[in-house]
Amino acid sequence: MKVQLPLQQFAHWLAVQPDAVWLRQPINGQWHDLTWRQVDDQARRLASALLALGCAPGDRVALLSKNCAEWFICDLAIMMAGLVSVPLYPLQTAESIAYVLDHAQCKVILLGKLDDADKLEVGIGPQLTRIALPYPTLACAHDWHALLAMHEPLQTAAEQQPEQLLTLVYTSGTTGNPKGVMLSVHAMAFTAANACAEMHMSPQDRFFSFLPLSHVAERFMVEFNSLYCGAPVAFVESMETFASDLRHVRPTVFFAVPRLWTRFQQGVLEKLPQAKLTRLLRIPLLGWLVARKIRRGLGLDQARIMISGAAAISRGLLDWYQAIGLTLCEGYGMSENVAYGCFNRPGQVRFGTVGRAMRGLEVRIAESGEILFRSPTLMLGYYLEPEKTAEALQDGWLHTGDKGELDSDGYLRITGRVKDIFKTTKGKYVAPAPIEGEIAKNSHVEQVCLMGSNLDQPLALIELSPAARLLPAGQVGADLQATLAHLNTQLQPHERISHFVLVREPWTVDNGCMTPTMKIRRNVLEARYAALVAALPARQPLYWET
Template sequence: MSQSLQLPLERFNHWLHRQPDAIWLRQPVEGVWHDYSWRQVDDQARRLASALQALGCVPGERVALLAKNCAEWFISDLAIQHAGLISVPLYPLQAPEQIAYVLEHAGCKVILVGKLDEPDKLATGIAPHITRIAMPYPTMSAEHQWQALLAAHEPLPGTHLQHGEDLLSILYTSGTTGQPKGVMLSAHAMAYSAANATAEMKMTPQDQFFSYLPLSHAAERFLVEFNSLYCGASVAFVESLETFASDLRQVRPTVFFSVPRLWTRFQQGVLEKLPAQKLERLLRIPLLGRLVARKVRAGLGLDRARILVSGAAAISTGLLAWYQRLGMTICEGYGMTEHFAYGCFNRPGQVRFGTVGRPMPHLQLRIDDSGEILLRSETLMQGYYREPEKTEETLKDGWLHTGDRGQLDDAGYLRITGRVKDIFKTSKGKYVAPAPIEGEIAKSHWIEQVCLMGSNLDQPVALIELSPAARQQQCQSLDQSLAEHLSVLNQQLAPHERISHFYLVNEPWTVDNGCMTPTMKIRRNVLEARYTEVVARLPGDEVIVWED
C-alpha cells in the first residue's frame, strides 16, 4: 500500500474533487447544527494558512492547538499542513504548568485557542510572546479572531507538497509520571495508519463518526480525524457535556470510540432507569428481550453503530459481557502515541474478550524474554522531540519497546498483563502484576475504578473508587456484596496475590486533582503517595474499609 499511499493533503484533495459539496464536518452551536462541506473546509483552511504565513510562520515551525473538539480544530490542522507547519496539540484539561512546558519545549510562536472550561486559568500557561488566534467560541483573550482573520486573507493557492518523511505533528504524551514527551510523527506514519485501518474495517463515506474525546490524544485523532479523512465519512462534534446525550442520540454514529470509564458511566445511566435485576429478567424473555435491548441502544444513540471501540485503558470483561447482552459487541483495542495508535484490535465478528485483538495489517509484534511487547511497523514515530536518549531507550533495532507486558494466545490475540514498571514486590519478596487482578475486581458494577497497590506490604490492597450509585448507597448490603466479591476473587488468586482489603476512597479520581492523566489513565504514583500511610494502618478485622 505504501507505494500508492496518499499523504493527508493529497487525500483531502481526493475527496474535495470527488465529493466537494458532501458534508464532512457537523458542528452544533447553541443547539443549531452547522454543516461544512469539503469545499467550505478547504476555503477556510487555505485562508487560515495564508494568515499563519502573514503572521510570520515559516515552514517547519510549530503551531499549537488548545481547544475542545470542534470543526475548527480539523480546519486548523489542515491549515497548518497547507502552510508547511507542524501541529502541536495540547490537552484542554492540561495544567497551565504543563502547557507552558510544552509550548517552550516545542518552540511554538502561535497558538490557536477554542472552547475551554477554564480559559483564563489556562491562559496563564501561555507566554506573552506567543500569538493567540481565537476560534469563534467564548475563550481567552486573543490578538486575532477567527472570522476577521479569515476574512482578511485570500485562500492560499496551490497545494503544499508533502513528503512521507516530513514531520507532521508532535504529540506530547500525557505522562503518568514526569514531564510529557513529544512524539514526532511523520506524514507517512499518520497516513499509513489511517489508510490501512479504514481498509481493514471497511469504512466508507456512508459511515458517521462522533467526536468528543480529546483530539490531542492519538487514539481520537487516529480513529476519528484521520480515519474520516481517509474513508470520506462525516464527523459530528459534541457541543458540551450537558448536550452529550442528546447530541449522540441525534447523530447516531456508525463508528463510536470511548474509554472504559465512560462505558461504565453509560452502563450506570441505563441501570439508574432500569435496575440490573429487572433488566436481566426482561432480557431473558425472547421477543421482549430483543425489544428492550433495541430500546436501550436507541436511548444511548448507538442503534446504528456497527463498530464500537474501547481503548486507552483496560476494560472489564464483565462490562463487555453486559453490553453484548444488549446486542452491542465492544471491540477492545491497544495502541500507543508512539505508533499513532495503530496496534492490535478485536475486529467485529472476531472478538475475544480479555484480549485486545490481533495485530493490524503490516504490524509486526513479538514478546521478548522479559514479557515486554515489541512492535515494528511503518507507523512508528521518528523519535521523541529533543530527547535522543529517551528515543534510544524506546526504539531499538527498529522495534518499539512499549513498556507493556503481554501474552499471545494460539490464534495470535494479544492479552495485556500489565506495565513492566507497574509490577511490585510485596514484603514477602513476591512479585504481583496488578493489571489482571484489577480487571477481575472491576467486574463488579459497583466499582468504577481500581488501583492495586502492595509494594512492601504483606498482601496487596485495592484502592477503589465506587460508582456514583454505590456512593449514594453506603449501607451494610453494599459492604456485604463487596466482601463476597473479594472472597470469591481471593479464591482464584495465588496466596501472595490475595487482597487484604478493599479501601473505598471518598474523592473521585479526576484529571483536576492529579489522579488521572488527560487520557483517563490512573496515575499510580500519585495514588500510592497519597494512600501509602493510610493503607499501612488498615485494621486487620475488616476487609471493606471506607475512607474517613
C-alpha cells in the same frame, strides 16, 4: 499498499464530493454543516494568515481546544502552510501547558472551546501569537472570522513529504514530564488508509467526535479515518448535550474509553435495575425489544463498529453490552505508533484480548514478556530526547512497556505494565492489571488501583461509581466483601488482597490522580494514600476513608 498523503487525500474528496457535508458542528442546539469545499476555503485562508504572521515551514503551532469543526480546519491549515501541529489537552494544567509550549518551541497558539479557560492563562507566555477560534475563549490578538476575512485562500499548499514531521503529540505524562512523540506524514497516512480499508469504511459511515483530539487515538480513529474514507463527522456541543447529540447523530463508528462505557451502563441501570433487565432479556421477543430500545436510547442502534481503548475494560462490562446486542471491539496501541496496534475486528472478537495485529504491523513478545511492535507507523523519536528514543526504539522495534501474551491465533492479551509490577515484603512479584480487572467486574467499582510495594499483602484502592455512592453503605459493603472473599480464593497466597480501601474523593485530572487521557497515576495515588495505608486496622478488610 501505497498510500495517499493527507493533503492528497483531502484533494481527492474535494474533487469527488466538494459539496458533501464533512463536518457538523452544533452551536446553541443548532447544527451547522460544513462541506469539503467550505472547509478547504477556511483552511487555506488560515494557512495564509499563519504565514503572514511570520510562521516559516517547520515552525510549531499549538492547538488548545475541545473538539470542534475548527480543530480539523486548523490541522489542515497547519499542514497546508508546511507547519507542525502541537495539540494540547484541554484538561491539562497551566504548568503542563507551559512546559509543552516551551519544549516544542511553539510560535503561535490557536485557542478554542475550553472549560475554566482562565485557569490556563498563566501557562501561555506573552511571546506566543494568539488566535481565537469562534467560541468564548481566552483573550486573543486575532479573531477567527476577522482573520480569515483579511486573507485570501493560500493558492499553493505545501507539498507534503512522507518522512516529514507532521505533528508533535505529547504523552500524558503518567510518571513525569510529557514526552513529545514525533509522528511523520507517512505514519499518519498509513494508519488511516489501512484502517479504512480493513474496516470497510466509506462516505456512508458517520463519526462522532468527543474524546480529546489531542490524544492520538481520537485523531487517528476519527479525524484521519474520516479524512481517508470521506465520511462526515459530528461534534458534541457540551457534556450537558452529549446524550442528545449522540442520539441525533446515531454514528456508525463510535470510539469511547472504558470509563464512558461504564457511565452509559450506569445510566441504563438507574432506569432499569440489573435484576429486572436480566429477567426481561431472558424472555425471547420481549428481551429483543428491550435491548433494541436501550440501543436506541444510547444512540448506538446503527453503530457497526464500537471501539474501546486507551485503558483496560472489564470482561463483565463487555458481556453486559453483548447481552443488549452491542459488541465492543477492544484495541490497543500507543502514541508512539499512532495507536495502530492490535484490534478486535467486528465479527472476529475474542473477549479478554485486544485482538490481532493490524495490517502491516508485526508484534512479538520479548523474553522478558514485554510487547514489541514494528510497523511503518512508528514514531521518528521523542523530540529533543535521544536517550529516551534509543530506549524505546531498539533495532527497529518499539518497546511498549506493557507485558503480554499471544495465543495460537495471534490474539494479544495484556498482562500488565513492565514497571507496574511490584514486590511485596515476602519477596514475591505481583502484576496488578489482571487482579484490577477482576475487581472492576463489580458494578459498584468506578476505578481501582492495586498497590503493595513493601507491604505484606497487596491492597486495593477503590473509587466507587456515582450510582454506588447513592446506595446504602451496608449494601455496597456487603457486595464488595463478597467480591473480596471470592477473589482471594482464586489468587495465589502472595497475591491475596488484605483490604479494599474505599476512597472518599473521586480521582480526577484536576486533583492530579489521573492523566488527561484518563489513566490513573499510580505513583500519585501511592503517595497520596501512604499514611492511610500505614494506619489500616488489620481486622477490617473493608475500610471506608472518612
